[in-house]
Amino acid sequence: MLRILGKASSINVRKVLWTCAELGLPFAREDWGSGFQSTWQPEFLALNPNAMVPVLVDADVVLWESNTICRYLAGRYGGGALLPADPAARARVEQWMNWQATELNNAWRYAFMALVRNSPAHGDPAQIAQGIAQWNRAxxxxxxxxxxTGAYAAGAAFSLADVVLGLSLNRWLSTxxxxxxYPALRAYAELLRLRPACREFCLNGSA
Known part of the structure; x- marks a missing residue:
């Protein structure tokens, strides 16, 4: 059985849990991270020297970085369901996954840390306003x-891109x-909410 190390409230852990649910993969999740077992313990650092969740353990395969874990699970167990085999179709999915991890994440970080996490280091009103504008622009x-597309991020079919972007959309709507x-985003949110795995692992928080 897959081991997933990371607390259930983490947005990046939820990416992996949602992917497992879409693929029908059984897993055992272990609580690691803030408020639980410290990721700075030697046991955890041996799996991920970055001391961050999630970590996937699949027999002798150990992986970190949430989008990479999702790609691995879809590639090994999905049979093309969430990550197409065709190079062009796969690239379109991965393009939006990479955009989520770089451009979109950088856009929301300051405003989210200020308004949801109440971080003392993110209290500058001008930077909050700028962050909100950047987030909305992204x-x-x-x-x-x-x-x-009129449907999903990479085309007509649901894919891994929608898992990672669906969680980002939920964070935006919850902040x-x-x-x-944005009418297309409203329709997209409703489309994603039809999926049981989204309701279980995407709509259960914003942090």
Missing amino acids: MGILEGQLGK PIERPD
């Missing part, structure tokens, strides 16, 4: 893409900020 890029009216 979500506008996804709005434009969904307007083209107390002013948001533009």
Whole structure:
């Protein structure tokens, strides 16, 4: 059985849990991270020297970085269901996964840390306002893409891109900020909510 190390509230752990649920994979999750077992323990650092969750242990395979774990699970167990075998189709999925991990994450970080985490280091009103604007602008890029596909991020079929972006969308919708009216994102959120795995592992928090 798969071992997933990381607390259930972590957005990156939830990516992996949602992927497992979509693929019907049994797993055992262990509580690691803030409020639970410290990721600075030697036992954990031997698995991930970055001291961050999640970590996947699949027999002799040990992986960290949530998007990489999701790719591995889909590639090994998905049979093309969430990550297409065709190089162009796969690249479109991975393009949006990479965008989520780089451009989108950088856009929301300051505003989220200030408004949800109440971080003392993120209290500058000007930077909060700038962060909100950057976040909304980034979500506008996804709005434009969904307007083209009329369905999911990478095309007509649900994919890993929608797992990682669905969690990012939920975070955006759950944070107390002013948001533009993005009709394609509204429709996308409703489409994702039809999936039992989304309701279980995406809509259960914003942190």
